[in-house]
Amino acid sequence: MKVGLFIPCYIDQFYPQVGIATYQLLKKLGCDVDYPENQTCCGQPMANSGFSPLTGGCDKNFVANFDAYDYIVAPSGSCVLHIKEHLKDDKNPEKAQKIRNNIYELTEFLVDILKVEHLSSNFPYKVGFHTSCHGQRGLHLSSMTERVLPQFSKPEQLLQKVKGLQLSYPERKDECCGFGGTFCVFEEAVSVKMGKDRIEEHQKNEVDYITAGDVSCLMHLEGILKRQGSKVKAIHLAEILNHE
Amino acid sequence: MSNLKTLDHAAAAEIFIKDEARTDWHDDTLWFVRQKRDKAVHGIAEWEQLREWASEIKNHTLSNLDNYLIAFEKQAEANGIKIHWAADALEHNQLMHKILKDNNISRIVKSKSMLTEECHLNDYLKKQGIEVVDTDLGERIVQLRDEAPSHIVLPAIHLKKQDVSETFHEHLHTEEGNNDPQYLTEAARQHLRDHFIQSELAITGVNFAIAETGGFVVCTNEGNADMGAHTAKIHVACMGIEKIIPKTEHLGVFLRLLARSATGQPITTYSSHFQKPRSGQEMHIIIVDNGRTKQLGRADFRNSLKCIRCAACFNTCPVYRRSGGHSYHTAVAGPIGSILNPNLDMKANADLPFASTLCGSCSNVCPVKIDIHEQLWKWRQVIVEEGYVKPEKKIAMKGMAWLFSNPKVYRWAGKSGRWFLRTMPFLGNNKLNVWYKQREMPEAPKQSFHDWYQQNKNK
Amino acid sequence: MSSREKILATCTANKPALVDLPQLSDEHLTHYDDKIAQFKLILEGIGGKVVALENIEQVKEEIAIHKQSGEFVVDTVFNTDDALKAQTSFDLERVDRAYLQATLGVAENGSVWLYEAQMGNRLLPFICQHLFIVLDKATLVDNMYQAYQKLQVQETGFGVFIAGPSKTADIEQSLVIGAHGARSLTVYLV
Numbered sequence: 001m002k003v004g005l006f007i008p009c010y011i012d013q014f015y016p017q018v019g020i021a022t023y024q025l026l027k028k029l030g031c032d033v034d035y036p037e038n039q040t041c042c043g044q045p046m047a048n049s050g051f052s053p054l055t056g057g058c059d060k061n062f063v064a065n066f067d068a069y070d071y072i073v074a075p076s077g078s079c080v081l082h083i084k085e086h087l088k089d090d091k092n093p094e095k096a097q098k099i100r101n102n103i104y105e106l107t108e109f110l111v112d113i114l115k116v117e118h119l120s121s122n123f124p125y126k127v128g129f130h131t132s133c134h135g136q137r138g139l140h141l142s143s144m145t146e147r148v149l150p151q152f153s154k155p156e157q158l159l160q161k162v163k164g165l166q167l168s169y170p171e172r173k174d175e176c177c178g179f180g181g182t183f184c185v186f187e188e189a190v191s192v193k194m195g196k197d198r199i200e201e202h203q204k205n206e207v208d209y210i211t212a213g214d215v216s217c218l219m220h221l222e223g224i225l226k227r228q229g230s231k232v233k234a235i236h237l238a239e240i241l242n243h244e
Numbered sequence: 245m246s247n248l249k250t251l252d253h254a255a256a257a258e259i260f261i262k263d264e265a266r267t268d269w270h271d272d273t274l275w276f277v278r279q280k281r282d283k284a285v286h287g288i289a290e291w292e293q294l295r296e297w298a299s300e301i302k303n304h305t306l307s308n309l310d311n312y313l314i315a316f317e318k319q320a321e322a323n324g325i326k327i328h329w330a331a332d333a334l335e336h337n338q339l340m341h342k343i344l345k346d347n348n349i350s351r352i353v354k355s356k357s358m359l360t361e362e363c364h365l366n367d368y369l370k371k372q373g374i375e376v377v378d379t380d381l382g383e384r385i386v387q388l389r390d391e392a393p394s395h396i397v398l399p400a401i402h403l404k405k406q407d408v409s410e411t412f413h414e415h416l417h418t419e420e421g422n423n424d425p426q427y428l429t430e431a432a433r434q435h436l437r438d439h440f441i442q443s444e445l446a447i448t449g450v451n452f453a454i455a456e457t458g459g460f461v462v463c464t465n466e467g468n469a470d471m472g473a474h475t476a477k478i479h480v481a482c483m484g485i486e487k488i489i490p491k492t493e494h495l496g497v498f499l500r501l502l503a504r505s506a507t508g509q510p511i512t513t514y515s516s517h518f519q520k521p522r523s524g525q526e527m528h529i530i531i532v533d534n535g536r537t538k539q540l541g542r543a544d545f546r547n548s549l550k551c552i553r554c555a556a557c558f559n560t561c562p563v564y565r566r567s568g569g570h571s572y573h574t575a576v577a578g579p580i581g582s583i584l585n586p587n588l589d590m591k592a593n594a595d596l597p598f599a600s601t602l603c604g605s606c607s608n609v610c611p612v613k614i615d616i617h618e619q620l621w622k623w624r625q626v627i628v629e630e631g632y633v634k635p636e637k638k639i640a641m642k643g644m645a646w647l648f649s650n651p652k653v654y655r656w657a658g659k660s661g662r663w664f665l666r667t668m669p670f671l672g673n674n675k676l677n678v679w680y681k682q683r684e685m686p687e688a689p690k691q692s693f694h695d696w697y698q699q700n701k702n703k
Numbered sequence: 704m705s706s707r708e709k710i711l712a713t714c715t716a717n718k719p720a721l722v723d724l725p726q727l728s729d730e731h732l733t734h735y736d737d738k739i740a741q742f743k744l745i746l747e748g749i750g751g752k753v754v755a756l757e758n759i760e761q762v763k764e765e766i767a768i769h770k771q772s773g774e775f776v777v778d779t780v781f782n783t784d785d786a787l788k789a790q791t792s793f794d795l796e797r798v799d800r801a802y803l804q805a806t807l808g809v810a811e812n813g814s815v816w817l818y819e820a821q822m823g824n825r826l827l828p829f830i831c832q833h834l835f836i837v838l839d840k841a842t843l844v845d846n847m848y849q850a851y852q853k854l855q856v857q858e859t860g861f862g863v864f865i866a867g868p869s870k871t872a873d874i875e876q877s878l879v880i881g882a883h884g885a886r887s888l889t890v891y892l893v
Contacts, residue, residue, distance in 0.1 A: 007693050007694075009648065009654070010686075011693065012658070012692050012693040012694055013658050013688070013692055014686040014687070014688065014689065015686070015689075016689055016691060016692055016693035016695075016696055017689075019693030019696070019697075020693065020696060020700075023697070035693075035694075035697045035701070037651075037694060037697070037698070038651040039651070040647075040648040040649075040650075040651050040654045041644075041648035041654075043645075043648065045641075045644060046641050046644060046645055047621075047625075048602065048621065048624070049598075049624065049628075049637065049641060050597075050598075050624030050625050050626075050627055050628035050629075050633065051625075051628055051638075051641040051645070052625050053629075054641055054642060054644075054645035055645065056649075057645055057646070057648065057649020057650070058645070058648045058649060060649070061648070061649060061651065133601070133602070133603035133604055133605075134602075134604075137603065137604035137605070137607075137608060138604060144605075144608055145282060146282070146560065146605055146608035146609045147292065147608055148285055148286055148288065148289070148291035148292050149292065172275070174605075175562055175605075176562045176601050176603035176605070178562065178601060179601065180600070180601025180602060180603070181601075181602075183598070183600070183601050183602075184679065185678040185679055186254055186598060187253070187254045187257065187563070187598070187599060188254070188258070188678045188679075188681060188682070189254070189257055189258035189261045190254075190257045190261065190563050190566050190567055190599075191601075192681075192682040192683065193261050193264075193267065193566050194562050194563075194566060194601075195683075197268075197271070197566075219686050220683065222684075222686070223679065223683030223684045223685070223686070224682065224683050226683075226684035227682060227683055227684050273875065273876050276876060277876065288733070289733050290731050290732050290733060293731050296725075297725050297727060300722075300723075300724070300725040301724060301725060303722050304721075304722050304723060304724040304725075306718060306719065307718055307719050307720060307721045307722045308718070308721055309714045309718055310711050310714035310715045310718065313710075313711060313714065314711065329705070329706040329707035329710055330706060331706040331709055331710060335706060379883070380873070381871045381873040381874070381882060382871075382873035385873065385874075398872075398873060398876070399873070400873055400874070401876070403874075403875075404875060405874050405875045405877070408874050408875075425874040425875060425877035425879050426877075426879050428874055429871060429873075429874065429879040429881070429882060430881070432882075433881065433882060433883060436883060437796065437883070440792065440830075440883070441792035441793055441796050442792075443792075456857075457856065457857040459856065459857060465869070465870050465871060465872075465882065466869055466870070466871050466882035466883045466884065467829045467869040467882065467883045467884025467885070468882070468883045468884075470825075470826070470828075470829040470863070470884070471826070471829050471830060471883050471884065474792075474824075474825040474826035474829065474830075474861075475791075475792040475826060485710065485714070490724060492851055492854075492856050492857065493727060493848070493851045493852070494727075495847070495851060496727070496846070496847035496848040496850065496851045497727065497847075497848075499847055499864070500811070500812070500846070500847050507872070509749060509866075510745055510749065510811065510812035510813060510814075510866065511809075511812040511813075511814050511847075511864060511866045512866070513749075513865065513866050513867050513868070513869055513870055513884070514829070514863055514864070514865060514866075514869075514884070515814070515863065515864040515866075516861070516862075516863045517856050517859075517861065517862040517863060517864075518861055519856065519857060519859055519860050519861060519862070520860035520861070521860070522819075522825055522860060522861065523788070531710070533706070533709075533710045533713070537710060537713035537714050537717055538713070538717070540713075540714060540717040540718055541713070541716070541717030543719070546717075546719065
């Protein structure tokens with residue numbers, strides 16, 4: 001099974017350790033992983049700001065990089081959702097469609113495709129789980145508190161296999177952290193307030209770490225945590241699952 | 245209000261949040277309503293089925309709206325109700341004014357109608373020297389304060405009981421400093437009873453209008469719509485064209501969804517079914533378009549017309565809860581307002597579709613399954629295309645698009661880290677780093693993932 | 704072109720292709736083993752009172768007692784009083800207690816349905832201080848679907864579902880009973 005690793009731009013630039021953990025984890029689980037080296041960005045920042053006509057270059061580049069893979073996996077629900085919903089290739093629509101069908105967020109890939117039963121991970125800390133909206137409500141990685149449907153959670157299923165880890169949820173289990181792409185600067189006041197409120201609930205649970213499936217949420221929460229001088233650290237789910 | 249220059253959502257929200265304790269209180273109060281909603285709907289095993297039915301009934305109705313409106317008119321007229329048609333807010337207000345003038349009316353009570361808020365009826369009539377008394381408690385509170393409602397179901401939710409107490413002390417002469425909601429509500433009851441029993445004309449909204457029978461349903465908890473409508477010699481009900489449903493039996497779906505979504509109640513206290521005027525009474529219905537037929541023609545946005553005004557999307561919205569209804573500077577605030585208002589005035593409301601993180605909770609709570617957050621995304625595209633966006637934003641976006649389209653440039657920019665940081669979307673291309681105001685910047689690592697991979701891929 | 708014509712013409716031009724209306728059915732909906740218990744649970748949860756009576760004579764006696772004590776009591780359960788129709792808000796404003804018969808009750812939401820004829824005057828159930836409803840327990844239905852199957856809404860000039868006393872939470876979400884309408888609702892299940 002040929003897996004194309006998609007490492008979104010800001011992970012590549014600011015959080016390489018998340019890319020490394022994802023790569024190592026997939027290798028450990030027996031995947032043939034490739035990182036197409038000319039990848040850049042999925043185009044979401046432009047599209048979510050209303051500039052979807054400007055994403056043509058990103059789309060073209062994405063198709064050129066990922067066309068050849070059976071599966072495309074990324075440690076970011078948000079970027080995966082963008083590709084799934086919006087990737088276009090006017091010249092070769094079937095190529096874009098194939099990618100849209102074959103792209104997976106990491107935990108979704110581990111649970112649904114690899115059907116991971118066992119992990120060798122060890123992470124003896126109190127971890128608060130932040131539910132990232134696009135993964136949850138967009139990709140249906142877990143059930144949603146608003147809906148009257150059976151409960152499940154793919155990320156939790158995996159975290160429960162990690163030795164020593166004590167998982168907790170904030171009181172409002174799936175409220176948005178306020179990152180929201182360019183929302184985080186154009187609506188700075190609301191964005192930060194939302195982030196502070198998420199953090200406060202996790203702090204009530206006395207967590208050592210806040211984890212999530214999206215680095216964007218974590219980058220925002222980490223920025224606030226650091227400014228507050230908090231001891232709580234932000235860590236991506238892939239880093240925990242890869243931790244031994 | 246309408247005569248003030250309005251701030252955009254972000255600026256108004258920033259002012260709102262400055263009082264952090266009050267913001268927390270506002271957020272908690274509305275979250276409490278969301279929790280009541282959750283408790284109510286999780287007790288209904290068929291909830292998702294009801295939502296699906298409601299959505300399908302509304303979709304069907306919109307696809308046959310002209311015929312249903314004609315059928316409704318015919319039946320209502322056969323029942324002795326007078327039907328008026330208003331193309332826009334002004335015509336609605338003029339029609340109302342004419343009914344008042346023709347009948348020489350001076351004592352008017354009005355129960356909650358978001359349509360009359362949308363049309364700014366009170367302001368219009370005030371300019372003609374006519375006073376309308378709002379009778380919904382929340383609406384009466386904001387009316388006495390000369391404010392606009394901040395929420396379509398809970399109009400005074402932005403106010404604390406101390407605020408209400410002060411307002412009532414000033415206008416209704418209640419005891420100074422008595423903040424007891426029970427006491428204040430009783431004072432309003434007595435004050436408004438006088439208005440009810442003397443009322444000559446009652447204005448109400450319409451929750452549902454039934455094409456098959458020509459009847460309509462008005463839902464309240466307080467009973468204020470009924471107190472007015474059954475007292476006054478004239479009852480005028482105002483409805484948007486989208487309030488139509490085909491048959492009476494469909495009420496069995498909508499009435500189950502409405503109150504549970506709105507406040508977590510199983511049903512509103514009063515669900516009043518008006519069919520014919522009582523003997524000696526006149527009943528009028530003003531059917532209003534005001535941009536709705538235009539929205540019907542927008543394929544991407546027409547299903548916003550399914551809205552039954554429950555406000556569940558307000559209560560669940562983490563942005564609404566932390567910015568307050570007035571920051572949306574429109575009669576209908578919140579997520580649903582952000583997809584309805586650009587249709588009414590795209591330029592004035594160009595900020596609203598951006599007042600969201602696109603978290604999607606609004607679409608999940610919506611009892612008629614409006615894809616609210618997807619429409620917010622689509623409005624952003626339309627607004628940019630129509631040119632209602634700041635030029636600096638456009639330049640930044642073009643720069644990013646160019647960078648990300650060229651892998652070599654992207655990697656070069658990454659290596660010269662500062663250049664890349666400046667280009668990243670969260671910096672918004674502002675001279676002042678907005679991110680940094682209340683957050684630390686991510687630390688730029690020595691090596692990108694790309695570089696690590698090149699070193700390690702063959703190990 | 705009149706506004707009416709303009710609105711209808713734009714609707715015709717702008718509406719999407721016709722989609723089907725769903726077929727509603729009772730099959731998918733919750734049914735209760737004990738409708739009386741469910742009705743009581745819900746109505747009491749929203750501030751109403753439910754009293755089970757052996758026979759309706761008890762209501763008659765209660766009415767007589769309150770009338771004797773000088774309260775303004777209106778009763779359309781035992782008396783069909785045509786004069787009621789002509790009464791104005793100024794008259795009805797003084798009603799302390801109104802006793803009305805309901806057509807049916809809904810277990811799912813604790814509401815009762817009244818036709819205009821059962822009210823005597825449309826204003827009465829709203830303007831009275833305290834409302835008492837007599838309901839035959841055999842008329843309880845599970846849900847709103849069943850309720851609308853039984854009712855003939857178009858046959859009445861006015862009808863209403865009432866669920867509990869008048870209430871508001873418009874001041875800081877504090878629930879207050881007795882906003883504009885009846886301050887209490889008691890349902891006598893017979």
